[in-house]
Amino acid sequence: MPSRELSFDHIHLVSENPREAATWYVNVFDAEVVAEYELREAPQINVQLAGMTLLIRGRRPGEVPILPTPMKHFDGFSSHDVWGTDHFGFSYHGDLRSFCDEIKLRGATLTVEPWEFSPGALICYVGAPDGVSIEVIEAKRK
16 A cells, blocks of 8 residues: 555745744744755755654745734634645643643743643644644643
C-alpha cells in the first residue's frame, strides 16, 4: 500500500515577516531554528517544533498573500469558517490551563481559552503570527 511509504515531512507557512514569526515559535513553544536561507527569492527559516518541521518563508515575487479569516465562535465550537486547513494541533502532556498561563507570559494570545470540547477533552487555540491557529489538546492521563 502506498500509505506505508508516506511519512509526515513539514508544515509550510507563508509569513509577512519570517524572522519575527520564527522568533515567536522559539519564544512561545521552545522551538529551534535549524536553518535559514533564501529560496526562490524569498527568505526561508526551518523551525523544529514537537518533532516536526515548520518551513516559514517570506513572500515570493508576484505573490500577494492575504490573511485567513479570524477564528469565529459558534455554538459549541470555533473555526475559521473556510475550506482547507483550519489549524494544526499539538497534544500537551500535562495541565493545559497551567501551560496556557505560561505561554501567555511568553507572548502568546489565546483565541479560544481552555474548555472541555467533549467529555474529558480539554482544548484551547493559540493565535500564531500570520493568522495561523494552533490547537492544543490536553493529552489524556494514563
